Amino acid sequence: MAQPSGIHARRAALKMLDAVLRRGETLEQAAPGALRDVRKAPDQALAKAIVGEALRWLTDLDALIDSATKNPLPDDAKPRSVLRLMLAQSLRLETPPHAVIATGLPLLAGGPRRLAHGVFSTLMKREVTLPEAPTLPERFQERWDGMAHGLVQPPEVDLHLKDEGQTDQWQAKLGGESFASGHVRMPRGTPIEQVEGYDEGAWWVQDLAAQLPTRLLGDGAGKHALDLCAAPGGKTMALSASGWKVTALDISKRRLGVLKDNLKRTGLKASPLRADALTWEPKHQFDAILLDAPCTATGTCRRHPDVLHRIGPRQIAEMVEIQRALIEKAAGWLKSGGTLIYAVCSLEPEEGEEQADWINDTFGLTPAPIQGVELPASLEPTPEGWLRTHPGMLREKGGLDGFFVGRWTKSVR
Known part of the structure; x- marks a missing residue:
């Protein structure tokens, strides 16, 4: 039976999520192994986006999952991890529910697909939403008060210019904003190697x-x-x-x-x-x-x-x-x-x-x-x-x- 399109990206996302939450690896450490079977750059980017949103909103996604189960799933249970990824796609990446189900449930081959399908469908019928900003893990809520709103979206791309005297020119060329001499901020999405000025070494990426x-x-x-x-x-x-x-x-x-x-x-x-x-x-x-x-x-x-x-x-x-x-x-x-x-x-x-x-x-x-x-x-x-x-x-x-x-x-x- 043919696997649905996109399953490799979802499987890679699940591997990365597991590496972070169970083994304490960074996403940077986990990505090469998890993405080994994901050949296309857009699919690799999708896998990273899915797991990134799942981790960014994990506390809120878990609360939604718990609201739709009679008995809480263990934190490290595979159905919980799959549901985190499914909800991240639906609520953050605007993936249609039928595509989420088609690419999510196969990750539970031999496992409780019916449970995952039921929880996801229940939450979709409720038309659940996420809060305006992610809920931070409890141990950080007091230490990082007021910072959660800065985590809603992945960051844009900051460039450090080699020649500060060309700030105005590069801001105009790249269509970005500048907050200081030698700095330009541009929207994310374009591969860095394709941005004008990369080959000539006019700038480097730096927050x-x-x-x-x-x-x-x-x-x-x-x-x-x-x-x-x-x-x-x-x-x-x-x-x-x-x-x-x-x-x-x-x-x-x-x-x-x-x-x-x-x-x-x-x-x-x-x-x-x-x-x-x-x-x-x-x-x-x-x-x-x-x-x-x-x-x-x-x-x-x-x-x-x-x-x-x-x-x-x-x-x-x-x-x-x-x-x-x-x-x-x-x-x-x-x-x-x-x-x-x-x-x-x-x-x-x-x-x-x-x-x-x-x-x-x-x-x-x-x-x-x-x-x-x-x-x-x-x-x-x-x-x-x-x-x-x-x-x-x-x-x-x-x-x-x-x-x-x-x-x-x-x-x-």
Whole structure:
């Protein structure tokens, strides 16, 4: 019997959902294996869209499923996972119910198809809807108050221009919006490799929030900067474009390869170096060090909704320990009068504000408060002079990732 069209994409979505919720993998880790049998790019994109919406709205989808079952299904039951995907397609991707049923029930071959069919049909007859914004998992509701509205839609595409002086031209060419010199935001949907300017290396993809740490270092004018944990290279390229002589250090061979490819495409110069920052020793000190530290990445939940369901106290504590070890190294490699930028794409205060307090109390570095005039798009620093962004900000303009950024200088001796 022939399988319905699109079944491979749904099966891949189910595999990715299972990898995230049962094994704690990221979607990035789960995708290659799950998509192995999905040959066409549009089908791969569909599988990612289905699982992305299921994870983004998981709490609300589960509430709907529970409202239509006499006995709650276990969290890891396959029928629950299939129903999550079916409802995500119907309620978020506007897939017709008959197509949802035709491609969803075969995922339960040998299992309780009748149960899944009955629950889905009941909910469709009720004409159920989702709330205006996703309900966050309980452990995040208090910590991330006010951010849920920023998660309603996957993010648009932010570009960092190589030449800030061409902002107006590229904004006009691409039909996008610009919130700062050197930035253009354009709607998602077009494959990046097909966007004008890609082949000539005129820009690279980088969320607006991720562009801010390098902006806070200004013009390099031939001075030496160290980009710690540099791959895939967005901040390295931004520093190079601003005149810095950049050492780009990363431990991952694969990710460093991406960085090198990006440098080649854009024609920007840097010195990529593969090493473990915790054991590496530089030959000289640096005028500036940018530590975009490994973190839980909860601030990227707009584009990576898996973090909503993978991250807890254990993962946060592990990242805090790694971050402090890297901060200690960076503080020792900074020249007198040099500048340290510490940044994380995390919403967790343990990885952001509490780390900044620890830096203030530990290394004798002088805080260099961030000023409002340094920030684009009406963003403002905190009273402490730090920068804190989250997905609920700039919502009317498409939002931005969650970031924490702090800045310090080393006393001149």
